[in-house]
Amino acid sequence: MFAAEFEPADANGRRRSMRAPVSLDAHIGKGVRTLCKVVDISIHGARLQTYSALAKGSLIWLTLPGVGSVVAEVKWADDYAAGCQFQQPLEIDVFEGLVQLNR
Numbered sequence: 001m002f003a004a005e006f007e008p009a010d011a012n013g014r015r016r017s018m019r020a021p022v023s024l025d026a027h028i029g030k031g032v033r034t035l036c037k038v039v040d041i042s043i044h045g046a047r048l049q050t051y052s053a054l055a056k057g058s059l060i061w062l063t064l065p066g067v068g069s070v071v072a073e074v075k076w077a078d079d080y081a082a083g084c085q086f087q088q089p090l091e092i093d094v095f096e097g098l099v100q101l102n103r
Contacts, residue, residue: 072084
């Protein structure tokens with residue numbers, strides 16, 4: 001029997017960019033809109049609390065305050081929470097503006 005210590009190669013996990021905790025009211029959909037809350041956000045995606053279940057792999061329109069609608073793919077969904085990846089990353093100034101709305 002032997003023991004070894006190791007250091008993980010990636011200290012940031014699967015994240016491509018830093019996420020910021022926020023509490024932003026948003027909408028899902030283009031025509032009939034469903035309310036949701038963005039609870040954290042990065043330039044590449046967001047975690048949502050929803051009032052209706054989303055399906056993993058589906059594409060949604062996510063309307064962010066002051067930004068407008070962006071297309072996002074639901075990467076995971078669990079009851080009324082979901083993580084999505086934006087089809088096009090947010091510009092850094094747009095991301096920073098959303099974080100500032102929360103302060």
